[in-house]
Amino acid sequence: MSDSNYRQNNNKLYKNILDSIYNGVLVINCEGTIIFFNEGAENILQIKQEKAIEKKINEVMPYSTLLKRLEEGTDYLGERIKIGEKEIMSNQSLIENDGKIIGAVSVFQDISHIQKHLEWNQMLADILRASYDGIYITDANGYTVYVNEGYEKITGLKGFEVIGKHMEDLVKAGYISESVSLLALKEKKTKTIMQKIEKTGKEVIVTGNPIFDSKGNITQVVTNVRDITELSYYKKELEKEHEKTIKFSSEVDRLRSIKNAKAKAIGKSKAFNKTMEIISRIANTNSTVLLTGESGTGKEVFAKMLHEISNRKDKPYIRVNCGAIPESLIESELFGYESGSFTGALKKGKAGYFELAHEGTILLDEISEIPFHLQVKILRVLQEKEVNRIGSDTPRQINVRVIASTNKDLKKLADENRFRDDLFYRLNVIPIKIPPLRDRKEDILPLTLHFLDKYNNKHGLNKTISREVLDLFYNYDWPGNVRELENTIERLILLSEKELVKLHDVPLELKNALEGKDSNEFKSLKDEVRKYEIRLIKQAIQNSSSLSDAARKLNIDRTTLSKKMGKYSLK
Numbered sequence: 001m002s003d004s005n006y007r008q009n010n011n012k013l014y015k016n017i018l019d020s021i022y023n024g025v026l027v028i029n030c031e032g033t034i035i036f037f038n039e040g041a042e043n044i045l046q047i048k049q050e051k052a053i054e055k056k057i058n059e060v061m062p063y064s065t066l067l068k069r070l071e072e073g074t075d076y077l078g079e080r081i082k083i084g085e086k087e088i089m090s091n092q093s094l095i096e097n098d099g100k101i102i103g104a105v106s107v108f109q110d111i112s113h114i115q116k117h118l119e120w121n122q123m124l125a126d127i128l129r130a131s132y133d134g135i136y137i138t139d140a141n142g143y144t145v146y147v148n149e150g151y152e153k154i155t156g157l158k159g160f161e162v163i164g165k166h167m168e169d170l171v172k173a174g175y176i177s178e179s180v181s182l183l184a185l186k187e188k189k190t191k192t193i194m195q196k197i198e199k200t201g202k203e204v205i206v207t208g209n210p211i212f213d214s215k216g217n218i219t220q221v222v223t224n225v226r227d228i229t230e231l232s233y234y235k236k237e238l239e240k241e242h243e244k245t246i247k248f249s250s251e252v253d254r255l256r257s258i259k260n261a262k263a264k265a266i267g268k269s270k271a272f273n274k275t276m277e278i279i280s281r282i283a284n285t286n287s288t289v290l291l292t293g294e295s296g297t298g299k300e301v302f303a304k305m306l307h308e309i310s311n312r313k314d315k316p317y318i319r320v321n322c323g324a325i326p327e328s329l330i331e332s333e334l335f336g337y338e339s340g341s342f343t344g345a346l347k348k349g350k351a352g353y354f355e356l357a358h359e360g361t362i363l364l365d366e367i368s369e370i371p372f373h374l375q376v377k378i379l380r381v382l383q384e385k386e387v388n389r390i391g392s393d394t395p396r397q398i399n400v401r402v403i404a405s406t407n408k409d410l411k412k413l414a415d416e417n418r419f420r421d422d423l424f425y426r427l428n429v430i431p432i433k434i435p436p437l438r439d440r441k442e443d444i445l446p447l448t449l450h451f452l453d454k455y456n457n458k459h460g461l462n463k464t465i466s467r468e469v470l471d472l473f474y475n476y477d478w479p480g481n482v483r484e485l486e487n488t489i490e491r492l493i494l495l496s497e498k499e500l501v502k503l504h505d506v507p508l509e510l511k512n513a514l515e516g517k518d519s520n521e522f523k524s525l526k527d528e529v530r531k532y533e534i535r536l537i538k539q540a541i542q543n544s545s546s547l548s549d550a551a552r553k554l555n556i557d558r559t560t561l562s563k564k565m566g567k568y569s570l571k
Contacts, residue, residue, distance in 0.1 A: 134225030269440035293434030296483030315360030
């Protein structure tokens with residue numbers, strides 16, 4: 001092979017090599033004429049090779065500074081040039097032969113996508129740094145990789161104290177009381193807990209959200225930390241009082257009952273704790289209990305709790321809704337009947353609710369709805385501890401703990417001769433009034449978290465509630481009490497479009513009620529009466545088995561109730 005052919009083949013090989021690389025390569029001679037322009041340069045600059053080769057560089061690329069390098073006799077690394085929407089980074093070097101400069105070469109690449117990535121990373125870092133809430137990120141193994149300034153302010157912990165450390169070590173060292181990151185890693189789903197930061201004593205709501213890759217493996221856990229110290233102020237005070245109670249109490253069984261009761265209850269307010277104390281104190285007695293309070297306050301929940309922490313917990317618990325049983329059936333349902341007592345009676349007879357509750361507890365819910373002529377039979381059960389089935393003269397001895405509940409004023413009904421005086425006083429041995437939710441604001445947050453977990457699990461969702469919604473919940477009066485709160489949370493979880501429930505998801509009536517709470521604006525008596533009437537009708541319908549039952553509770557006839565429901569478009 002001749003030298004010319006050899007050089008020609010080599011030149012072709014070098015050109016193919018330079019054309020195959022991603023970066024652009026451009027070479028000029030000392031006169032500024034482009035003598036080499038690879039395919040990478042063509043793709044980046046969008047200039048065809050045939051329009052660049054043998055052309056002056058300042059004609060093809062007026063923005064190029066390669067001629068300047070020739071004039072100055074210097075190399076230049078990392079020059080950035082803006083070409084349209086592209087940003088080009090160029091390294092420019094002089095070409096020497098036998099100590100003489102014979103040209104210059106520019107090797108460059110498009111860094112637009114790198115710059116955008118850096119800008120996005122910077123923007124994300126700025127957002128995380130500016131977040132009022134704390135952000136805490138761990139890797140798939142539970143090691144801390146990032147905390148923002150919000151977390152440092154809330155917890156008093158600096159990044160260098162926790163970054164690189166395992167969550168188990170931080171818990172053992174007393175930095176935090178519990179790790180939601182470890183819970184999220186273990187259960188592979190979003191978890192929310194209330195947590196105490198030992199260093200500052202602050203109470204926070206912590207939500208750990210696992211991040212999955214395309215194969216379903218957890219890559220990180222991103223934890224959101226919200227300061228609820230202000231909402232937890234009363235909780236801390238109550239915990240101090242509770243500690244004093246434990247310290248000075250010597251009744252081991254009573255303490256055990258309190259502990260068991262609190263394990264099943266949701267609440268931390270002073271009013272709630274007082275109610276729990278009374279229930280714990282009387283749990284193992286046989287005294288009759290009268291639970292009073294507004295509709296929706298959870299009287300049945302407290303009644304069942306009283307049974308479950310008593311020495312009757314392994315025996316029957318029978319709940320009777322006295323307002324839901326037709327008047328013609330209530331006697332046979334409560335006291336039972338013998339064979340042949342009336343048309344349609346079972347051949348073997350039937351035990352009533354009192355007999356079924358033998359050795360256990362019976363809850364007479366809505367006791368005010370018991371017909372007046374049957375109240376004397378209830379009195380006999382309480383006094384004599386025996387029942388007579390319909391059609392029988394033989395009394396049956398029973399051992400039953402009776403709990404009655406009502407949202408009515410029984411004393412007032414007794415004064416109006418609508419309830420027996422002697423039965424009222426026999427029921428009122430241990431009266432317990434369940435306070436409305438508006439009088440125990442400190443219970444709203446733990447109840448909210450409880451119902452949030454309950455309905456997330458029920459419906460297979462991972463919704464969380466924003467701080468603004470929690471504030472609204474705290475300030476709203478909840479006329480429907482705990483039942484209204486529970487129904488509202490289930491509604492929000494199901495109807496909110498995004499994972500985070502925000503203020504615009506909250507029912508309009510809640511926001512309107514809150515906005516009008518402190519308003520001094522004069523309101524029409526007619527409008528206010530209309531609103532109050534609608535609310536009473538809704539409550540009666542929700543807590544009744546039929547329209548007739550609801551009408552009886554409102555002390556109007558069924559026809560009047562139907563007309564009012566049509567007037568207000570109520571279903």
